Amino acid sequence: MNKIAILTSGGDAPGMNAAVRAVVRMALYHGLEVYGIEQGYKGLLNSEIFKMDRKSVSDIIQRGGTVLRTARCPEFKNEEVRKHAANILKEKDIDALVVIGGDGSFTGAKLLSKLGVKTIGLPGTIDNDLAYTDFTIGFDTAINTVMDAIHKLRDTSTSHDRVSIIEVMGRNCGDIALYSGLAGGAEAIIVPEVGFDKDELCKTILEGKSKGKQHNLVVLAEGVGGAEELAKYVEDVTGLDARATILGHIQRGGSPTVSDAVLASRLGARAVELLMEGKTCRVVGIKDNKIIDMDIDEALAVERKFDKDLYDVATILSY
């Protein structure tokens, strides 16, 4: 193996650049040629492929987003389209591809490996919804961004004696809500894995009020959604002033935290080692602070377990 390529795919996540840097530098260290592909599988299909050197990844470890840019490419689900992509790589003598993305991107990588391209996946998503790994690249930065927003909303909610409903990202995974809600001292955390009862929530809010709480911070995962309607319902039932804040894409930006930059660097370095060992169709991740790798199909089949113990602790502590 002499030449490898790298792309970022799906939603961007802070730390993707640190991962790109790690892959490029580790590959060059081992004497490999490295090629960057712009805009994920879409760029691969358009042959947007360029040679990278150590300078291509200078000054990017601290940057949010992805310098390779990213895209969604629905046509990659079509086998003929994937064959075309594999041929483009073969014509350039590129034997292997590192894919940084989420489960959809991993599926694309797995299917490409069946066409003779060696593939390794790195978990890049703020959602932390890949069960085979304890943490995904971008999650830690996102929860710090959300925690910061919760602290700010606490200031204004306290000043106005208001209920604040804060809707956060995560698709169907409640981890962003759970971790940021606990760290932000939220009175209630609503996640799809546990569900909730609107009237129970109103009761909790009123109990908080009677205990002298001057604010009520409710973190709501987008997998449950409906922040505006919930704020209206809470106002109607409790008689308290309530506001909804949907944090949106701000959660995907910013410099990676130390945890994300270190995780991305470790995973990127390991991905190259795996390719040097002749491995393919695998993903890397972290378990109990050890870097692991796993077959893509097995990794995607791991059942996601919500940390109900942590959720219960958060609930008790917000009393």
Ligand code: ADP
């Ligand atoms: P993520 O990788 O973050 O889960 P998506 O689900 O949007 O994000 O997937 C990113 C890209 O991966 C898609 O736009 C598509 O190009 C590719 N992909 C997703 N699912 C498949 C699939 N079943 N087969 C082939 N490629 C896929």
Ligand code: F6P
């Ligand atoms: O998967 C990352 C994520 O930010 C999710 O939390 C969110 O639901 C989705 O992507 C938003 O996607 P888009 O960037 O297409 O609006």
